[in-house]
Amino acid sequence: MDDPSVSVRHGTSNDAAAVADLAAQLAQSFPFSRTRFDASYASLLDMEHACLLLAVDGDTALGYLLGFEHATFYANGPVAVVAEILVHAECRGRGIGRTLMEAFERWAASQRCGLVALATRRAAPFYVALGYEESAIHLRKVLREPAER
Numbered sequence: 001m002d003d004p005s006v007s008v009r010h011g012t013s014n015d016a017a018a019v020a021d022l023a024a025q026l027a028q029s030f031p032f033s034r035t036r037f038d039a040s041y042a043s044l045l046d047m048e049h050a051c052l053l054l055a056v057d058g059d060t061a062l063g064y065l066l067g068f069e070h071a072t073f074y075a076n077g078p079v080a081v082v083a084e085i086l087v088h089a090e091c092r093g094r095g096i097g098r099t100l101m102e103a104f105e106r107w108a109a110s111q112r113c114g115l116v117a118l119a120t121r122r123a124a125p126f127y128v129a130l131g132y133e134e135s136a137i138h139l140r141k142v143l144r145e146p147a148e149r
């Protein structure tokens with residue numbers, strides 16, 4: 001990325017409000033709940049298998065990526081999965097998403113992951129531009145409606 005004022009770092013407990021603002025913009029399938037976000041946020045920071053990255057310009061969060069690594073048999077070891085990525089609408093097209101993905105790939109490599117995978121409905125051209133290839137379809141079954149969880 002050309003903009004030297006933008007950097008990527010790991011999220012901390014001080015970033016909860018900023019990440020919540022961004023995550024609320026990503027939520028589509030389920031209504032965003034700040035109460036449920038707060039319940040998840042602290043435990044996510046404590047998970048050694050989780051990686052929360054923020055793209056920041058000074059004190060301003062411009063985007064985030066949440067990913068995980070987990071063990072597999074099929075890849076002969078751990079793989080990494082991007083669960084969520086969002087760049088603030090006014091900041092898109094400046095290379096911030098790419099920078100977040102590259103930072104996640106470095107984290108995944110440091111965890112000895114053999115690949116990075118993800119599911120997408122809206123952003124396939126972004127991932128293709130970063131060298132990702134289509135390899136599967138993504139299916140899901142909703143087990144409980146948000147109000148019941």
Ligand SMILES: CC(C)(COP(=O)(O)OP(=O)(O)OC[C@H]1O[C@@H](n2cnc3c(N)ncnc32)[C@H](O)[C@@H]1OP(=O)(O)O)[C@@H](O)C(=O)NCCC(=O)NCCS
Nearest residue numbers: 085086087092093094095096097098120122123125126129
């Ligand atoms: C997808 C998203 C994270 C991309 O972030 P971004 O900062 O705009 O992406 P970048 O500027 O880093 O783009 C990187 C490359 O992807 C390409 N790209 C990005 N979005 C694209 C799109 N919608 N269609 C085609 N190419 C796209 C860019 O042209 C660029 O290619 P280049 O480096 O060869 O010029 C951002 O658009 C976003 O937050 N979207 C809404 C949330 C979302 O859909 N998240 C993904 C859920 S799976």
